[in-house]
Amino acid sequence: MKIRVGINGYGTIGKRVATAVNQQDDMEVVGVTKTKPSYEANLAVESGYPLYVPLENINMFKQAGIEIAGSIADMYKSVDIIVDCTPGKVSKQYKTDYIDAGVKAIWQGGENHNLTGVSFNASANYKESWGVQFSRVVSCNTTGIIRTMYPLDKEFKVEHAYISLIRRSADPNDSKIGPINAIEPVVEIPTHHGPDVQSVMPWINISTMAVKVPTTLMHIHTVIVKLNTETSTDQVIKLFKETPRVKLVKSKDGIRSTAQIMDLAREMGRSRGDMFEIVVWEDGIKVIDNTLYYYQAVNQESDVIPENIDCIRSMCKLEENPMKSIEKTNKAMGI
Numbered sequence: 001m002k003i004r005v006g007i008n009g010y011g012t013i014g015k016r017v018a019t020a021v022n023q024q025d026d027m028e029v030v031g032v033t034k035t036k037p038s039y040e041a042n043l044a045v046e047s048g049y050p051l052y053v054p055l056e057n058i059n060m061f062k063q064a065g066i067e068i069a070g071s072i073a074d075m076y077k078s079v080d081i082i083v084d085c086t087p088g089k090v091s092k093q094y095k096t097d098y099i100d101a102g103v104k105a106i107w108q109g110g111e112n113h114n115l116t117g118v119s120f121n122a123s124a125n126y127k128e129s130w131g132v133q134f135s136r137v138v139s140c141n142t143t144g145i146i147r148t149m150y151p152l153d154k155e156f157k158v159e160h161a162y163i164s165l166i167r168r169s170a171d172p173n174d175s176k177i178g179p180i181n182a183i184e185p186v187v188e189i190p191t192h193h194g195p196d197v198q199s200v201m202p203w204i205n206i207s208t209m210a211v212k213v214p215t216t217l218m219h220i221h222t223v224i225v226k227l228n229t230e231t232s233t234d235q236v237i238k239l240f241k242e243t244p245r246v247k248l249v250k251s252k253d254g255i256r257s258t259a260q261i262m263d264l265a266r267e268m269g270r271s272r273g274d275m276f277e278i279v280v281w282e283d284g285i286k287v288i289d290n291t292l293y294y295y296q297a298v299n300q301e302s303d304v305i306p307e308n309i310d311c312i313r314s315m316c317k318l319e320e321n322p323m324k325s326i327e328k329t330n331k332a333m334g335i
Helices: 012-022 040-048 054-062 072-076 091-101 122-129 140-156 193-197 233-243 258-267 305-314 322-333
Strands: 003-008 026-033 051-053 081-084 104-107 133-138 160-167 184-186 206-213 219-227 247-250 278-281 286-288 292-296
Touching: 003 012, 003 072, 012 026, 012 081, 012 305, 012 322, 026 072, 040 051, 051 054, 051 072, 072 091, 072 233, 081 305, 091 104, 104 305, 122 140, 122 305, 122 322, 133 233, 133 305, 140 193, 140 219, 140 233, 140 278, 140 292, 160 193, 193 206, 206 233, 233 247, 233 278, 305 322
Parallel strands: 003 026, 003 081, 026 051, 081 104, 104 133, 160 206, 247 278
Antiparallel strands: 160 219, 184 206, 219 292, 278 292, 286 292
16 A cells, blocks of 8 residues: 655645655655645646645635645645645644644755754664654755765764855745845854754764855755775775765766756756756865865755655655665666
């Protein structure tokens, strides 16, 4: 019997989670939600997803000619688990609703770790979400850091990681925020990314800084890692090649920027042109005196999507072995 998944919020992350869920053979989407009529609401219906809306907005959707399946409260009655992809500042209210409905729920990295007490990464702490009612998939940047930092720590022991994040200013479909023509430092030090990594890897020593730049494509991380174990550039390259959901590219092959990475994803035939892997420049990896340097790129719209799928499996006790879940998800999603 398939796990019945409801997606609260059919936006940037929600619609991608919906596609990924329906690619699996052990789960299915039974409903998605929108709060107001929009092109995304129309697309959800056209894609065959039952659409649920706030009770007080039902007439608004009917007047817009958008077919609905019922209220959001109605959706709770038909699901085993909710993947919450709603905007910030409404999580506490929805948590109360989920508790009252007796359903499990996953939140995204925009919410605080304290909301659930459990944060998730498939490779690093899959079993911590085993059977729990609530969990949180960490943010796109945190996911990106953990994807490469966890195997490094496991293989070579990380003494300290220093990471600078060059962050996109907005998602491609967002015209409301910027900066438009500026570089904006995140003056809070450390940024929230380091503590967020520690919500999954509490033992790791990590320092983070960030700047926002006027691009919508991806994030870039510049990473410096002091290692406790002697290693070489070739050994690190070999490790990353063997790490799930990490993809090595070379600038000498013409992949010199995030623009070429996103073009590569499109040429690979990826749904929505998504790059689910964390992309590391192989010719940018260098070990000098037990200090490792590398660059990686994060597609903020998509790297957390396979993590949501694995989190569903852990919370619903579908697969106990983390690597088997990762392999199953990857195969279904073409990763």
